[in-house]
Amino acid sequence: MQEKNNTGTEKRIDMRYEGQIYRPPSEASSLLIQATIGCPHNKCTFCMIYKNRPGFRVRKTEEIKEDIQKAREIYGHQVRTMFFPDGNTIAMKTDDLCEICRFSREVFPELERITVYGSSQYICKKGKEGLKRLAEAGLSRIHVGLESGDDIILKRIRKGSNSRQQIEAGKWVKDAGIELSMYVILGIGGKDRSLVHAKETAAVLNRIEPDFIRLRTFLPKINTPLLEEIQNGSFEMLGPRDVLKETAALVEEISASSYLTSDHYTNYVNLDGRLPDEKPRFLELIRMAQRRDESVFRPTYIGTE
Numbered sequence: 001m002q003e004k005n006n007t008g009t010e011k012r013i014d015m016r017y018e019g020q021i022y023r024p025p026s027e028a029s030s031l032l033i034q035a036t037i038g039c040p041h042n043k044c045t046f047c048m049i050y051k052n053r054p055g056f057r058v059r060k061t062e063e064i065k066e067d068i069q070k071a072r073e074i075y076g077h078q079v080r081t082m083f084f085p086d087g088n089t090i091a092m093k094t095d096d097l098c099e100i101c102r103f104s105r106e107v108f109p110e111l112e113r114i115t116v117y118g119s120s121q122y123i124c125k126k127g128k129e130g131l132k133r134l135a136e137a138g139l140s141r142i143h144v145g146l147e148s149g150d151d152i153i154l155k156r157i158r159k160g161s162n163s164r165q166q167i168e169a170g171k172w173v174k175d176a177g178i179e180l181s182m183y184v185i186l187g188i189g190g191k192d193r194s195l196v197h198a199k200e201t202a203a204v205l206n207r208i209e210p211d212f213i214r215l216r217t218f219l220p221k222i223n224t225p226l227l228e229e230i231q232n233g234s235f236e237m238l239g240p241r242d243v244l245k246e247t248a249a250l251v252e253e254i255s256a257s258s259y260l261t262s263d264h265y266t267n268y269v270n271l272d273g274r275l276p277d278e279k280p281r282f283l284e285l286i287r288m289a290q291r292r293d294e295s296v297f298r299p300t301y302i303g304t305e
Contacts, residue, residue, distance in 0.1 A: 015074075
């Protein structure tokens with residue numbers, strides 16, 4: 001793609017990215033087009049990703065469209081899925097997000113999926129009609145960090161939403177015809193709320209019935225308030241066997257028809273299949289993992305990214 005610079009000569013425009021770009025493992029093959037920078041909430045005590053960014057902002061729609069067009073020149077017909085980082089792109093104005101979704105499908109008519117991250121409080125700001133408009137424009141999946149269904153834990157980790165809002169947002173997404181991928185953090189309640197975390201999280205998932213339930217196991221990260229809580233003794237982390245016990249309690253309580261996957265390096269057991277049909281197999285896999293020697297599990301460490 002070419003445009004005139006202030007000397008009147010041609011300069012080349014390449015796809016542009018600001019900061020380190022993060023995407024879910026399930027978007028590993030997706031074209032990444034950065035639509036926003038940072039996270040508008042940016043208060044979660046367990047997250048360090050956007051803490052050193054100057055603040056949340058939305059890129060100019062024309063710049064995003066230029067990058068989409070440039071990607072077409074580079075990748076041609078190869079692109080089948082697209083993901084718009086950064087951390088909470090659902091916070092874009094509905095008109096602008098609709099515009100880049102429609103444009104993406106015009107430029108890449110072969111697209112099978114367009115996906116964003118979106119937290120429940122910003123999904124609720126879109127409203128039912130806004131979500132329906134986004135679905136019509138081509139947005140097909142939203143990745144949402146549920147983390148926990150326990151209101152006490154959600155308040156402790158400063159998630160910015162409660163279980164009622166998480167349920168409302170999840171149902172609105174599904175009613176709009178958009179796929180819902182929800183993330184659960186095993187161990188995020190610490191030892192004192194482990195089984196409560198499992199029970200309350202399952203209760204919320206049962207109310208929503210997301211298309212995907214994705215498990216993550218909590219690891220502390222540098223420069224986060226939750227790491228400080230661990231270091232001062234106010235938060236007690238779960239060990240591998242504790243996490244497996246919590247995982248079993250969660251799976252046992254889930255009655256929703258959802259696809260469960262532990263598609264992340266932090267987890268101690270690989271679960272991948274549909275609930276509730278595969279529940280007996282999942283529980284047997286967890287029991288087998290619990291019988292393994294402690295030395296085979298990955299060590300707990302402080303993450304740097």
